Amino acid sequence: MARFLFVTDLDNTFVGDDNALRELEQLLSKHRQEHGTKIVYATGRSPVLYQELKKERNLMEPDALVLSVGTEIYLDKSDTPDAAWSEKLSQGWNREVVLSKTADFSELKPQPDTEQGQFKVSFFLEESVSERVLEQLKSAFSESGLDVKLIYSSGIDLDIVPTNSDKGQAMQFLRQKWNFVAESTVACGDSGNDIALFAVGEERGILVGNARPELIQWHNENPADHRYLAKNVCAGGIIEGLKYFGFL
Ligand code: GLC
Ligand code: MG
Numbered sequence: 001m002a003r004f005l006f007v008t009d010l011d012n013t014f015v016g017d018d019n020a021l022r023e024l025e026q027l028l029s030k031h032r033q034e035h036g037t038k039i040v041y042a043t044g045r046s047p048v049l050y051q052e053l054k055k056e057r058n059l060m061e062p063d064a065l066v067l068s069v070g071t072e073i074y075l076d077k078s079d080t081p082d083a084a085w086s087e088k089l090s091q092g093w094n095r096e097v098v099l100s101k102t103a104d105f106s107e108l109k110p111q112p113d114t115e116q117g118q119f120k121v122s123f124f125l126e127e128s129v130s131e132r133v134l135e136q137l138k139s140a141f142s143e144s145g146l147d148v149k150l151i152y153s154s155g156i157d158l159d160i161v162p163t164n165s166d167k168g169q170a171m172q173f174l175r176q177k178w179n180f181v182a183e184s185t186v187a188c189g190d191s192g193n194d195i196a197l198f199a200v201g202e203e204r205g206i207l208v209g210n211a212r213p214e215l216i217q218w219h220n221e222n223p224a225d226h227r228y229l230a231k232n233v234c235a236g237g238i239i240e241g242l243k244y245f246g247f248l
Contacts, residue, residue, distance in 0.1 A: 016234035168200030206241030
């Protein structure tokens with residue numbers, strides 16, 4: 001068995017089925033010890049909400065963290081975000097312009113302060129009006145000449161981030177840093193902000209059985225042999241997918 005790079009979303013992917021989670025953690029710990037496999041959590045959560053979940057679920061220690069939908073990378077248990085990554089994101093990003101453009105939209109309800117980041121402006125946006133509002137936002141940003149990325153997840157969460165930032169690009173950064181080829185890299189997810197993990201290249205992808213409609217729709221529209229839709233939910237689906245690809 002060879003080492004691999006394991007990248008997983010947390011909510012409703014790694015976390016959600018406690019029994020399966022404990023089994024998966026054991027399998028991964030053993031693999032890390034014996035083969036040097038690396039474990040990365042890639043979540044939309046801020047540092048505050050990540051620590052909350054880690055404590056609540058007693059999650060195993062990862063080798064790196066991708067937080068705030070890919071806008072922050074933490075290596076070697078550091079509590080400051082990787083400077084090279086932040087530097088890359090700061091190019092062309094202007095938080096003030098994002099705030100002033102979004103202020104014109106009454107449908108956008110700001111998320112709590114903890115979920116706002118240097119490179120992440122987040123709102124709640126009702127699904128029923130999301131299509132129209134997202135289109136209008138896109139035009140407003142392109143008129144202002146600001147190149148940002150809009151990431152809509154779970155029929156409620158809207159993240160506005162620098163154009164060269166998402167979970168997928170953060171995964172590529174780590175893959176190159178640690179010298180993993182795409183075939184030895186696997187990403188797992190369940191919702192809209194995970195699409196970037198599956199769209200970035202030829203990495204193996206596992207969609208858990210409880211994946212949200214927005215992800216399933218994208219998967220159906222972009223079929224690929226290197227992506228697997230599991231039958232089992234959450235960590236059980238991850239174990240199923242890791243076996244399917246021969247990682248376990
Ligand atoms: C997490 C974050 C939230 C974000 C969402 C989707 O729930 O707390 O800020 O919008 O993930 O990325
Ligand atoms: Mg999730």
